[in-house]
Amino acid sequence: MSRIAPLEPPYAPDIREQFDRIMRGAPPLVLFRVMAGNARAWEKFRAGSLLDRGPLSLREREIVIDRTCARTGCEYEWGVHVRAFAAAAQLTEEQVRATVKGAADASCWSAAEQALIATVDALHARATLSDAEFKTLSAHYDEAKIFEIILLCGFYRTVSYLANGLDLPLEATAARFPT
Template sequence: MSRIAALTPPYAPDIQAQFDRIMRGAPPLTLFRVMAGHDRAWEKFRAGSLLDRGPLSLREREIVIDRTCALSACEYEWGVHVSVFAQGAGLGAEEIRATVLGSADAPCWSSAERALIAAVDAFHHRSTLREGEFAELKTHYDDDQILEIILLCGFYRTVSYLANGLALPLEDKAERFPAG
């Protein structure tokens, strides 16, 4: 059970419309139901505007999100993303496992993906990039993509704080972290 109660149906029409838009017909996640019960928090959460695709491919986006959540020990959000997006993003079992247990130089990643994961790791551990890390990222990604990478790291770190801090129960259909 979450430390802050989640909304239960029936939802107010405007909240239901927002859930429908975000979830595309699936039941709303516990995280969304908790946040939507608090107008200011829900507004700020949705104002992040990172629930859309943006300038990264789905695969790149999911690598950033999955790695950020894994580093933040957020099985809740990692599991939701892996179960919903991994197949469409073309992430196989080895790559999914590597988001949690692998290093940036794991052989399953392309050179661009290695730079991406190294950037996520740097933001998680140091909140910045060294010049060489930025230069490597810049060889594969343009400015808009780099800004998106940074924003996704920050947004999903915040999502991880929310899910972990609220002790959200894992979603039934979500994946679980691989055993070490």
Template sequence: MSQTAPRIAPLQPPYPPEIQGQFDRIMRGAPPLVLFRVMAGRPRAWEKFRAGSLLDRGPLSLREREIVIDRTCARTVCEYEWGVHVTTFAEAAHLTAEQVRATVLGDAKAACWSAAEQVLIATADALHDRATLDETEFKALSAHYDDAKIFEIIQLCGFYRTVSYLANALALPPEETAARFPK
């Protein structure tokens, strides 16, 4: 996107103490993301957004979670959120450069993924394309993941599709330090 400012203005510092405290908890001392600053300016939207967050320690490993998020953001062409996640979590999730690239340009059968990871990519793709899983897709998912993980995978796809809608529709400019889509 060539636009340099979001379509809805973000909060500017100094932030109200309650909001500053929330930013500090979420960002662990780093400056708040533009997405968070835009959302926090609308109290109802910010409250709902924070309630839906799935970045806590859930049933998925960090690697599994990030594969699902990165693929969902790539499929929704949300470079903003994809870039934030790749920059923040790819190294800790042990995603190689080839795997990061494959979240955008590869398919579920890419050789860089394990069989279980290929199922994560295929699940994100099916949910993106059809908003459901057929019996064969669900059986493949169930072969690698228990019910708690399956719920988390589906919720991550849905939540990050919503995040992508927000970032894309509000024309959020990329964060300065965030990764950009591979060419």
């Protein structure tokens, strides 16, 4: 069980509406139920979130999110994303595994995808990009996409802190880290 108890149904009408909008009718994730129990935290989480469609393709977005969650050891959020989006993002089993176990330059990735993964790794390790890393990233992505990549890394690091720090139980239907 989570260190902070999640909301249980029945939910207040405004919370139910927010869950339905985010989850598109599916049951809300434990993360959302825990966050919604604290009105200020839930409001800030939703206001600062990147749950909308941005300038990246679904595939690019999921590579960044999956790698960020893997690097932070957040099996909870990694598993939710892999289960929900890996197939739609056309990530192969090898690529899904590589988000956790592979090097940035693994041959299963295109050059642009290698730049994404190297960016996540650099931001995770040093919270910055060298000039060479930025040059490599900008060879494949425009400014709007670069902002989105960096924002996604930061946001999903925060999500990982929440899931790991609150010791959220893994969602029953989510994927698990490869062994």
